[in-house]
Amino acid sequence: MTFQTKLNIIKITKIILLIIYIPALLIYLGVFVPEYLACININQDGAVGKSIWGNDVPCFGESNDLSKGLFIFFSLLIGGLTVIISMFFLLVYRFKKKSNLKKL
Numbered sequence: 220m221t222f223q224t225k226l227n228i229i230k231i232t233k234i235i236l237l238i239i240y241i242p243a244l245l246i247y248l249g250v251f252v253p254e255y256l257a258c259i260n261i262n263q264d265g266a267v268g269k270s271i272w273g274n275d276v277p278c279f280g281e282s283n284d285l286s287k288g289l290f291i292f293f294s295l296l297i298g299g300l301t302v303i304i305s306m307f308f309l310l311v312y313r314f315k316k317k318s319n320l321k322k323l
Contacts, residue, residue: 226314233307240300247293255290258283 257268258278268276277283 222314222318226311226318229307229310229314233304233311236300236304236307240297240304243293243300244297247297251286251290251293254286258286 253270253272253274254276257270257276261268261278264279266278268278270276276286
């Protein structure tokens with residue numbers, strides 16, 4: 220496998236990960252974070268919180284547990300994808316740097 224082929228594979232993989240990452244990040248920041256923050260300080264059973272968008276969020280029972288679970292899952296997903304994409308950017312940078320050194 221040539222150097223240019225490896226670089227192209229890494230670039231394609233990086234683009235695919237970014238296509239997954241950007242919508243997931245928007246959903247995380249637009250839906251799950253506001254719902255989680257609306258219910259974080261409510262201790263009363265049967266209470267309803269307000270999200271930053273002005274929507275009523277039920278903060279009791281299964282809906283609260285589901286929103287906490289989805290928040291944690293998406294937090295881990297976004298964090299993991301951030302680390303992986305950062306590593307791919309670093310790999311592309313190193314390959315380009317190595318490529319420039321070989322030309323000199």
